Amino acid sequence: MHDFAYHRPRSSAEAVQLLARSQPGARYFAGGTTLFDLMKLGVEAPATVIDIGRVEGLREIDASDRAELRIGALAAMSDVAEHPVVQREFTALSESLWKAASQQLRNMASVGGNLLQRTRCAYFRGGPEFACNKRVPGSGCAALAGVNRGHAVLGGSEACVAVYPGDWAVALAAFDAQVDTLSPRGERAVAVRELHRAPGATPHLETVLAADELIVRIRVPRTPAGRASTYHKIRDRESYAFALASAAVGLHLRANRVVDARIALGGVATHPWRALEAERSLVGRPFTQAAARRAAEIAFAQAKPLEHNGFKVALGIETVTDALMLARDRS
Ligand SMILES: Cc1cc2nc3c(=O)[nH]c(=O)nc-3n(C[C@H](O)[C@H](O)[C@H](O)COP(=O)(O)OP(=O)(O)OC[C@H]3O[C@@H](n4cnc5c(N)ncnc54)[C@H](O)[C@@H]3O)c2cc1C
Ligand code: SF4
Known part of the structure; x- marks a missing residue:
């Protein structure tokens, strides 16, 4: 090094x-x-x-506010996953952390750093012999004509099709979380849904944060859908593996009619992907398995599979459908 x-x-x-x-x-x-x-x-x-790591005041998990949960950026993934209020009222958030990485990593890694992890695309990590626009802008993309089984079916561009690998940001995006940042220019709040950029022509620019901007905390609104929620993650191994397809889902039902639905996708897109049209297809209507399946299909209607990852569309539709049924059982 x-x-x-x-x-x-x-x-x-x-x-x-x-x-x-x-x-x-x-x-x-x-x-x-x-x-x-x-x-x-x-x-x-x-x-x-x-x-x-020694900065004071960034590790607190504050569940005392009735409107929102506040989590310091340095809180360990495992501490947030185990917090009783997070487990009970923000179940998808807790599950997204439990299903990420390994216990050793979760004890060591922070929830702020988790948001800013970079893609696992093997060409990006592989070395200078591979063309990679994310690593060396303008050099090309080896994945487009290479092995692209793990790559994105949503949000890709001609410059980059790398998947955003994290789980936590997907769950946060589903529940309208914000990050508070500090820089020499002061404080600001950024919606997690807007934190990560689509690759477009500039895949090396991954977030909307300036280089000197420090994430100090994450805030998540309390919602009925957060209580009846799940993070469903499908991967090659049952633990210690990144998502091939995942869904953070929450439902608020009244007499089996959908009042609020949240759906965000992981493992299939270039950035945490909120499926707003799919959510809208459910709201105001009775919840049925057929409606769940239709919403899942809508979530993948714009998918553009590559040579090796066409299976992600069918897998993603099953993942979202199953997640919605799980959330229904919890509502
Ligand atoms: C083998 C392995 C398997 C993994 N599996 C999964 C998985 O299944 N799912 C998943 O979601 N993740 C997975 N991860 C990723 C892991 O969760 C992240 O590495 C971890 O969460 C990053 O947190 P950290 O505190 O160690 O970040 P660091 O490595 O310290 O930082 C990561 C990045 O964030 C920046 N940063 C850190 N904190 C801040 C802050 N407060 N403000 C601004 N910038 C900041 C750093 O500059 C750096 O660019 C895996 C990692 C490994 C090594
Ligand atoms: S998919 Fe993106 S990260 Fe992977 S090689 Fe292409 S440009 Fe690089």
Whole structure:
């Protein structure tokens, strides 16, 4: 690994100032489970690493507010997954964390760092011999004509078809979560649904955050649909594997009529994918298995499969249908 400068600030304000004063390419470091991986692979080579692990006030999980849950960006994935209020009232969020990575990783990794993990596309991580627009803008995309079984069927472009790999952001997007950030320009809130960019012609630009912007907390509104929710994840192995297809789903039913429906997709799209049309097809109507299936088909109506990943459309439709039936049972 290359040499780099290392700082360990004690406050958010100090962290932000340190990063703003550093050379371009400096990075925050929370659990390090993504960043150090990418540094060892040579995908990232920051000249400065700012370790935010000792920053005070970023680990709290505050469930005291009646309107929303507040989670510090440094809270460990495992602590959030195990929190009784998260399990009871934000079930899909808890499940999205339980079904991610391994117990060791969940103990080490932060929920803020999880949001900013980068794609697992093998060409992106594989080294300079592979063309990759995300890694070297303008160099091409080896996945388009290569092995693309794990790649996206939704949201891809001619420049990049890499899947956004995370689970947590998919669940957060379904329930209209926001992230609060701090930078030298002050604080702002960003909807998780708008945090990740579609690749378009610039796949190297992955989020709407500025390089010096620190995520300080995540806020999730309390909703009846959040209580009757699930995160359904299909993968090659039952644990310790990324999603081939996943769905974060929540339902609010009154006398079996749908008052509110939430559907977000993972493992199939270039960014956490909210299926708004599919949600609209359910709202105001009686909930039936046929309606669930129709909503799932609508969610994949715009899918554009590649040579090796056509199976994701059928798998995704089954995943969403099953998730909706699970959420119905919980409502
Ligand atoms: C083998 C393996 C399997 C995995 N499986 C899954 C899986 O199935 N599902 C899943 O969702 N994830 C999975 N992951 C990813 C894992 O969950 C992430 O690596 C982890 O959540 C990242 O958190 P971290 O705190 O370690 O982030 P870091 O590695 O410290 O940081 C990640 C990125 O976020 C930035 N960053 C960190 N914190 C902040 C902040 N507060 N503000 C601004 N920027 C910040 C860093 O600069 C860096 O760019 C897996 C990882 C591994 C290694
Ligand atoms: S899919 Fe994206 S990340 Fe993968 S090789 Fe193509 S440009 Fe790179």
